[in-house]
Amino acid sequence: xxxxxASLRFENPVYIAAxxxxxxxxxxxxxxxxxxxxxxxxPMLGQDNWEAAESELQRRAAGLAMEDGGIGREKIRYLFxxxxxxxxxxxxxxxxxxxxxxxxxxxxxxxxxxSMSLAAAMVDAGNADYAMAMASSHFASAxxxxxxxLAYGNQRPYSATWTVTGCGxxxxxxxxxxxxITGVTTGRIVDYGIKDSMNMGAAMAPAAADTIxxxxxxxxxxxSYYDKIITGDLGTVGQKLVIExxxxxxxxxxxxxxxxxxxxxxxxxxxxxxxxxxxxxSAVTLCGMILKKLRDGEWKRVLFVPTGALLSSTSFNEGQxxxxxxxxxxxxxxxx
Numbered sequence: 001x002x003x004x005x006a007s008l009r010f011e012n013p014v015y016i017a018a019x020x021x022x023x024x025x026x027x028x029x030x031x032x033x034x035x036x037x038x039x040x041x042x043p044m045l046g047q048d049n050w051e052a053a054e055s056e057l058q059r060r061a062a063g064l065a066m067e068d069g070g071i072g073r074e075k076i077r078y079l080f081x082x083x084x085x086x087x088x089x090x091x092x093x094x095x096x097x098x099x100x101x102x103x104x105x106x107x108x109x110x111x112x113x114x115s116m117s118l119a120a121a122m123v124d125a126g127n128a129d130y131a132m133a134m135a136s137s138h139f140a141s142a143x144x145x146x147x148x149x150l151a152y153g154n155q156r157p158y159s160a161t162w163t164v165t166g167c168g169x170x171x172x173x174x175x176x177x178x179x180x181i182t183g184v185t186t187g188r189i190v191d192y193g194i195k196d197s198m199n200m201g202a203a204m205a206p207a208a209a210d211t212i213x214x215x216x217x218x219x220x221x222x223x224s225y226y227d228k229i230i231t232g233d234l235g236t237v238g239q240k241l242v243i244e245x246x247x248x249x250x251x252x253x254x255x256x257x258x259x260x261x262x263x264x265x266x267x268x269x270x271x272x273x274x275x276x277x278x279x280x281x282s283a284v285t286l287c288g289m290i291l292k293k294l295r296d297g298e299w300k301r302v303l304f305v306p307t308g309a310l311l312s313s314t315s316f317n318e319g320q321x322x323x324x325x326x327x328x329x330x331x332x333x334x335x336x
Contacts, residue, residue, distance in 0.1 A: 001124070004218025007185040007328075008117075010124040015334065017130065017176030018069025021287035022061045023280075024139070024165030030265045035288030036166075037064050043140065043165065051089055054138035057167035057280070058083070058094030062134060065169040069176075073098050076171065077128035080115035082106050083136045083279055084163075086312075090136055100132065108308030109204075109233050110187065111135040112168060112283040113327030116304075117184040119172040120329075129173060135306075136167035137278030164233075164264060164276045168283025170291075177334055179294040179302075185215040185328035189310065193321045197311060200277055200322070201238025201261075204307040207324030208234060209245040211305055215328045216251065223253045227299040230290065231326070232282035232306035233261035235275035260285035260306075282306040290331075297335030304329045 003009040020037045028039030038060065045056040058081065066073060079098070082105035083090035091104055107114040115133035122128045142163040172181065190207040208231050216223065223229065234242055239259050246253055260282045261275035286304060293299045307326045316322075 003183060006188070006214050007183055007218035008121060009183045009219070010120060010181060012124045013174055014120045014124050014181045015173060015176030016170050016178035016181065016291065017173040018065045018071060018171040019169065019178055019287040019291050020061050020064035020068050021168045021284040022057050022064065022166060023284050026270065027164055027166050027264060027284065030270060032264055032285060032289050035292055036284060050138055050141040051085060052093070054083060054085065054090035054136055054141050055094035057136045057138065058091055058134060059097070061136070061167040061169040062095055062098060062132065065132065065171050069171050071130055071171055073100055076100050076130045076132050078103060078119065078122055078131045079134070080105055080118045080131065081134040082111040082115065084108065084142050090141070107325060107327065108310050109277060109279050109281065110306040110308030110325050110327050111279045112286065113232070113304065113306035113329050116170065116172065116181065116329050117186060117327055120181045120184060123172050123174060131172050132169060133172060134167065134169035135279035135283045137163050137165070137280035139163045139165045142278060163278035164281040164284065166280035166284040168280065168287035170287060177295060178291045179331045180334050181329060182332050183219065183330040185211055185218060187211040187326040187328070189323045189325050191321055191323035195319070195321050197316050197322065199237060200233070200309045201235040202241060203309045203322040204324040204326065205234055205238040205241035206245060208242045208305055208307045208326040211326040211328050212246060212253065212303065213249060213251055215303060223251060223256055226256060226301045226303050228258050229253050229256045229303045230258045230260060230305065233275070233277035234259050234307055235261045235277065263289065294331055294333045295335065297333050300333050302331045304331055
């Protein structure tokens, strides 16, 4: 199963058996709105505070994924899930009622890649028939924790991205018709010394480039092996940087690259500056558009690379830099 320095090639069949996405009103108004399982017009999702609203995103996405696959919670051996809030409170309060054995994860906005990697490894090793992978974010809860409460009304620079309100969940198993997970490449922490919390694209692009290059080296393939190489939330600033960083190393992904943060909002009608971000950005784009194109056979192979900025309000206030990390998941169509 070990492949190269940082990858795993799955020897046994590992498939995405079910998927679901729950998104907010702004996300539903974007270009991908028609691909989401559920759109909630209420940013509070009927709850009393922003954090509880994000927990409700997780509760609904997990339930819809189980409904989609006809897979009861008693069949799911493990749940791998995370969010952006301190001590993963959106996750723990959101999924507590399901009673599924859980691994709580924090990989910042790369968490969907991390959760899918671990769920797939469990299934491949025979330790689970089904495992769920899930990640969420909420615009207001993230702004409250990492930047300023919304009432502060601070100005946002062009490099800033808009945290997606949404949650995506997939159930990984030994059979399924969405896509096959053939391998994963685990990212390492890369720090270029970026200290601007309003420019997450610049902070995460070096990590994305590192993981993409590592995946190609570990599996001894060229970028053209994939129909698309899709990062999580680099936005317009980070997209330019990741293409340039890889080009400097002789790797050309310019015609193959796609970023979930760029796809999820319409820059002409939605004022989100550099695009979308947050754990939910890559998660809902995967469970909506990406899996649909794989399921329909429009794309044969995709490298899905959610990206994360490993900062906290404490590290930022203490003047620390913003390291990045990215995890790669190799997806193939099962459409004949």
